[in-house]
Amino acid sequence: MTKDQELGITVDKEKNVSEWFTQAVTKAELAEYAPMKGFMIIEPYGMKIWENIKENFNEMIEDEVDNASFPSLIPESLLEKEKDIVEGFDPEVAWVTEAGKDGELEEKLAVRPTSESMIAPYMSKKIRSYRDLPFRVNQWCNIVRWEATDTRPFLRTREFLWQEGHTAHRNNEKAHKEVMKRLNQYEKLYEEFLAIPVLKGKKPEHDKFPGAEVTMTVEALMPSGRSIQSGTSHNLGQQFAKAFDIEYEDENQENNYCYTCSWGLSTRSIGPLALAHGDSQGLVLPPRIAPIQAVIVPIFQEESKEEVLDYCRELEDELKGIRTEIDREDHRSPGYKFNKWELKGVPLRIEIGPNEAEDREVTLVRRDNRDKKIVKLEEAGQKVEGTLEEIHEDLYQNLLDYRDKHIHEAVSYEEILEKIEEEKGYVKAPWCGREECEAEVKDEIHAEIVMVPLEDEELEGENCAICGNKAIKNAYFAKTY
Ligand SMILES: [Zn+2]
Incomplete structure (x- = not known):
């Protein structure tokens, strides 16, 4: 403890979870505010948690994926090659325009908001034939996204640490398998190490990763009743392969575009770790990830x-x-x-x-x-x-019980609003698939569709709870972090 820090947390978690969170992560010395707005210093105690997460995740993927390191700056011309990435990240990109003695750069460089545009040209160089597939590489690095809204340590920061896995495959089926495999590994990491149950699902079309065909997510429900997106896995289809010429020659000497994927999990995961298990006295760390057990x-x-x-x-x-x-x-x-x-x-x-x-x-x-x-x-x-094992089991079970009690069903717009506001958690409702219907809920109570569950069948003969048109799937609405 530094001398000017008061030891205990001065607010009740139940009464003011937002203030509690800030005090808990700073007083427990997970993170400290940096001199620049929106940035954080991850302190040694917080870093040890991240290193434990890293070690466990590396162990899960190491039989198939090697780690590498790519530059943190991406030339504008590369970033612009895939239009969705540019459009999706443009408002959040930080640029380097000047450097060294010569001053202004001929081409400005983006501080990476994600690395598809740097890794795709590398794949294009390395992949020649079908024998090179599947091609997989991962990096643990920092990322900068210039968040406009209120930032908070771990939950929303302008710079964070993550792993980003990038892979290339022969066809869509294999790409889909990869996406599901990594999603299942995120689920395992959360449940077996962080003692946090997660729901797996698909992001709505309008909320996919820029350039992705499909974005899968794991979502965790916090005791405040809000959901947190905890890891994502994207099937990028042939978008990036076509933009960056990632081709392979098949058995018949014919050239084909690859199908690529990317998947990431960040230091944001430390946010739910604090929020989910902590109490008014401070953090409660699950034993398998705790720096000191x-x-x-x-x-x-x-x-x-x-x-x-x-x-x-x-x-x-x-x-x-x-x-x-x-x-x-x-x-x-x-x-x-x-x-x-x-x-x-x-x-x-x-x-x-x-x-x-x-x-x-x-x-x-x-x-x-x-x-x-x-x-x-x-x-x-x-x-x-x-x-220690019992503690892990109990922490997990408590959250699971809480979550299972907080998946409500609704069939009308009013019911969606009412249940999210009064009963907290997820509201499952039939949905037509249109963004406009989600927007109505968003405008009213700032809740959104966090995912469409994977296991649910397509709906037949049901109507969208919001517009009354034909519903396609059930969607999970919730307030989010
Ligand atoms: Zn609708």
Whole structure:
């Protein structure tokens, strides 16, 4: 903690979630505001979470996808080759127009808002024949998008970190398979590591990624009742292949355009991690992603100090393989330390005093529900591991229960508005597929269609809840972050 930071959060999460979020991420030292508006500094504690996400996701994709690094600047002429990318990102692109001694550049350079326009020409160079397909590459990098609306650490920032995977395939079927595979990996990452259940779906036509044929999304419902887009996977069809000449020669020596995909997950994912699990005391980090899984807090008087600290080290040995830390800050009271680690969301606290040392026991306190139990030193490793698993399961289950209770159905415009406003969460309603119908809801209550579920059949004989014309699919309406 820096000296001018008050330790605790001063608002109730329930009462003012927006202020709570800002205090939680800054006081827990995940991020700090940067000198420029809309930018953030990701602090070491926040970066460790991102690195854990990165490590787990790399493990999921590494058998098929290698990491590479592409320039952060993209020449205007390349960005302009695919018209939808230009139109889609134009209002958010930051440009470099001057550099070095010579001053003004002959061609201005875009700070990448996404890298299709840089990676597509690379693919065009590398792909020759059908034997080069599928072609896959991923990069972990920073992205700049000049957001006009109010920015907030992690949730909406002008610069963020992400991974962007780019792939090329022989046909649309294989491209679709790729898109679904990566979407399923995002689902797995959220559910198995971040303990956040997600819904998988398709974005409406008018809300697709610029240049994409299809955009798939994973959506997570936050306890505030708002949905957050948590990762997207795009089938780009042949748009980019045609704009950048990504061709391959097939078995009959004929040239064909490839089908390309891109898929991304960003540091925005740390926003829902805080929002979904946190409480008024601070963060509650799911154990598999927490930088520190168990914090050991020694409690001693001067005369018992040595004995207690020795015992803590013994315990640390028992906890090999679990990410632990001993809080050695001598000048702080146990109460202060408890508050600090609660704020930082460490899933499990282990209290060690002279009594524990003497009885060869340890006291475990869960961050999420504050359950306390005393276990023997020799079984501490196993018990801590088991408790961390339980915490993960409980965090996940709580959100799943909440989400399942917050998928409402509506058949009229009034009902959509009423249920979103009063009952929060998602409202599932038959929809004709037209943007105008979504716009009516958006204008009235700032809710939008976050996705069309994948598993649902096409509707027959039902009418759009908004315009009354023939409905095609059910759409999920919600307020969003
Ligand atoms: Zn309609």
